[in-house]
Amino acid sequence: MDTIFALATAQGKAGVAVVRLSGPNAHAAAAVLTGSQVPARGMLVRTLYGGDGARLDDGVILSFSAPASFTGEDVVEFQIHGSLATTEAILRRLVELDGLRLAEPGEFTRRALENGKLDLAQVEGLADLIDAETEAQRKQAQAVLAGALGQVAEDWRRKLIRAAALLEAVIDFADEEVPTDVTPEVLGLLSEVRADLGRQISGVRIAERIRTGFEVAIVGPPNAGKSTLLNTLAGREAALTSEIAGTTRDVIEVRMDLAGLPVTLLDTAGLRDTGDVVEGMGIALARRRAESADLRVFLADDLAATGIPMRDGDIHVLPKADQRDTADGAVSGVTGQGVDILVDRIGQVLKTRSASAGIATRERHRQAMIKADDALIRTEGILDSGPEMYDIAAEELRTAIRALESLVGRIDVENLLDEIFASFCLGK
Numbered sequence: 001m002d003t004i005f006a007l008a009t010a011q012g013k014a015g016v017a018v019v020r021l022s023g024p025n026a027h028a029a030a031a032v033l034t035g036s037q038v039p040a041r042g043m044l045v046r047t048l049y050g051g052d053g054a055r056l057d058d059g060v061i062l063s064f065s066a067p068a069s070f071t072g073e074d075v076v077e078f079q080i081h082g083s084l085a086t087t088e089a090i091l092r093r094l095v096e097l098d099g100l101r102l103a104e105p106g107e108f109t110r111r112a113l114e115n116g117k118l119d120l121a122q123v124e125g126l127a128d129l130i131d132a133e134t135e136a137q138r139k140q141a142q143a144v145l146a147g148a149l150g151q152v153a154e155d156w157r158r159k160l161i162r163a164a165a166l167l168e169a170v171i172d173f174a175d176e177e178v179p180t181d182v183t184p185e186v187l188g189l190l191s192e193v194r195a196d197l198g199r200q201i202s203g204v205r206i207a208e209r210i211r212t213g214f215e216v217a218i219v220g221p222p223n224a225g226k227s228t229l230l231n232t233l234a235g236r237e238a239a240l241t242s243e244i245a246g247t248t249r250d251v252i253e254v255r256m257d258l259a260g261l262p263v264t265l266l267d268t269a270g271l272r273d274t275g276d277v278v279e280g281m282g283i284a285l286a287r288r289r290a291e292s293a294d295l296r297v298f299l300a301d302d303l304a305a306t307g308i309p310m311r312d313g314d315i316h317v318l319p320k321a322d323q324r325d326t327a328d329g330a331v332s333g334v335t336g337q338g339v340d341i342l343v344d345r346i347g348q349v350l351k352t353r354s355a356s357a358g359i360a361t362r363e364r365h366r367q368a369m370i371k372a373d374d375a376l377i378r379t380e381g382i383l384d385s386g387p388e389m390y391d392i393a394a395e396e397l398r399t400a401i402r403a404l405e406s407l408v409g410r411i412d413v414e415n416l417l418d419e420i421f422a423s424f425c426l427g428k
């Protein structure tokens with residue numbers, strides 16, 4: 001097994017940077033750089049030297065021994081001054097040593113998975129945690145990283161194994177008098193698992209939105225002040241504005257943290273009939289993006305004139321609050337009137353929707369749970385036909401169990417690993 005190393009902290013100037021090593025030669029490499037033995041486990045401060053004996057830096061060294069480390073292997077960390085030149089010099093020194101090589105993205109975590117330190121869902125949770133930019137994303141990722149999905153999957157698995165065992169007991173004693181009818185207990189177990197599965201399957205879509213962000217489209221007629229409103233919400237001049245109707249043509253996207261939720265705000269072309277070909281393309285794009293967005297904010301005096309139907313949760317506000325007799329239900333990107341209320345309303349709608357998020361967060365999870373649920377539906381159908389069919393029912397139960405096992409990577413996941421680790425950053 002190679003010993004791998006990488007900068008674990010972000011590239012760039014920082015107070016401290018961490019270079020991490022994992023594998024059988026980690027301690028030996030630390031001994032070479034410090035010119036002294038490094039204990040199997042612990043923390044120490046040492047000077048690190050280059051191949052020519054010149055000092056590279058003073059570092060804090062953390063030492064872990066297999067299997068009690070993040071990867072399950074021997075691990076050493078150098079916590080050094082976070083300058084570009086210092087980290088470069090340390091990494092260059094490590095490249096010189098035999099049996100060491102630079103880690104691939106996600107390789108430390110991959111080893112943690114292979115050594116049973118994390119299950120596959122936890123690996124996904126860790127990737128999400130590193131990507132988390134808002135409080136809702138952080139909390140969701142922490143739940144997955146803590147093993148929440150693995151725990152419910154294990155609970156379902158235990159119930160289905162018990163159900164299969166009950167059926168198999170009947171099969172084994174087929175020639176004898178069977179004392180009790182196991183069907184009610186088996187059906188009870190199946191319906192418990194199916195109720196949970198149903199909830200989790202329907203919660204994935206929202207959990208995915210929390211993971212990747214909600215899209216909120218601002219729509220309305222030209223000159224309503226959509227781009228001005230977007231700029232006020234974004235706190236910067238993300239979009240051009242002008243008194244000429246038809247200024248915005250492309251969709252302008254701005255990422256923001258809205259009440260702890262990740263939101264991509266879309267500014268779109270003003271909706272109207274136009275003979276201008278390019279403006280027409282912009283309007284068609286605006287309609288498509290409004291259609292696929294999670295939420296629409298209509299900035300318009302006349303809703304019907306937009307030609308876009310309002311859906312559940314959509315918000316209607318009146319333009320240019322500062323120019324109206326009454327500012328009720330109106331906003332102004334120029335004076336900021338009504339903007340806080342609008343932000344609160346968007347946050348409320350998205351928060352309410354987020355409440356139905358489950359602990360399964362990916363399409364991969366949804367597919368595995370649907371596969372399990374389908375097998376359980378078939379099992380229920382087969383059980384109707386009586387004990388002669390119990391062996392087929394038990395086989396369907398095993399299909400469901402295997403699908404659930406793929407959630408946490410017990411089986412069938414080799415081909416998934418490259419895809420999952422491709423999204424990791426270097427040093428993780």
Ligand SMILES: Nc1nc2c(c(=O)[nH]1)N(C=O)[C@@H](CNc1ccc(C(=O)N[C@@H](CCC(=O)O)C(=O)O)cc1)CN2
Nearest residue numbers: 008018020062064067068069070071072075077117126
């Ligand atoms: N310096 C440093 N900080 C870090 C990490 C790291 O790798 N290095 N982590 C990396 O993600 C996170 C913490 N996660 C960790 C998870 C497990 C172990 C670990 O050594 N586990 C061993 C021993 C536990 C013990 O000593 O009690 C084990 O599980 O056997 C370390 C860090 C965040 N902070």
Ligand SMILES: Nc1nc2c(ncn2[C@@H]2O[C@H](COP(=O)(O)OP(=O)(O)OP(=O)(O)O)[C@@H](O)[C@H]2O)c(=O)[nH]1
Nearest residue numbers: 222223224225226227228241242246247248270332
């Ligand atoms: N008084 C007042 N003027 C505003 C307000 N919002 C925007 N304006 C002005 O109205 C004009 C149009 O604003 P934009 O933000 O470009 O309007 P838009 O809806 O993006 O227009 P299109 O991109 O053409 O669809 C500009 O001159 C803005 O300064 C507002 O709340 N009050």
Ligand SMILES: [Mg+2]
Nearest residue numbers: 226227247248
């Ligand atoms: Mg505009």
